[in-house]
Amino acid sequence: MNAVLTPLAGAVAVEVRPSTIHGEGVFALRSLPPGWRVGVYEGRRYGPEELRERPPEREMTYVFGLSDGTLIDAADGGNATRHINHSCEPNCQANEEMADDGELDIVIRTKRRIRAGEELSIDYRLxxxxxxxxxxxxxxxxxxxxxxxxx
Ligand SMILES: [Zn+2]
Structure with missing residues (x-):
């Protein structure tokens, strides 16, 4: 069974399935133009002062750090964007963008045109x-x- 990334405007454009890079990956189902908005990296937010409250046994696999010190842990409430694998030569980019509610979001966008069937990737810069x-x-x-x- 494939998880599908929603919500997206129009038809479903990407899907989650096993990847040759690692575990599961996100793949384009159709050609995607440069600058296309793949989705927002969602998950539980932790402020820098809340880090101690974070369950210590949980893996850091899906944690994304923002420039203001906030951490987003997609292991808790994340969407399919958490399955986007790392590449040193990625075809997508994670940018900080201000949402309508004034909150800083991580938005994943394509860096170039992506062919149907291509796996989406970002540079994790861990x-x-x-x-x-x-x-x-x-x-x-x-x-x-x-x-x-x-x-
Ligand atoms: Zn590499």
């Missing part, structure tokens, strides 16, 4: 603190792969 970047192995397979999902 902030691993003092950790060894080699622990975050990248298998994106692009010619410019830097070997790690870390910055």
């Amino acid at each position: 902030d691993v603190g003092g950790d060894d970047p080699a622990r975050y192995v990248c298998r994106c397979g692009s010619a410019r792969c830097r070997g790690t999902m870390a910055l």
Whole structure:
């Protein structure tokens, strides 16, 4: 069964299915133009001061950090955008955009035209603190792969 990313204007344009990069990925079902809005990275928000309250046993797999220090954990209330895999040569980009309610959102948009069937990807640019970047192995397979999902 495939999860489908909603809501989108018009017909369903992407779907979640197994990826050769890692686990599940998000794939275009039709050609997507450059700058196309894939979706908002949703999930539970944690302010910098709330980090201690976060369940410690939970993995950091789906955590996205904003420039104002807010963290969005898509393991809790996330949508299909959390399945977008990392690539060192991505075809999508995650940007901070101000929503109508004044909240800062992470919006995923295509960087270039994407063919039907292509997997969507973003550069995670993981902030691993003092950790060894080699622990975050990248298998994106692009010619410019830097070997790690870390910055
Ligand atoms: Zn790579």
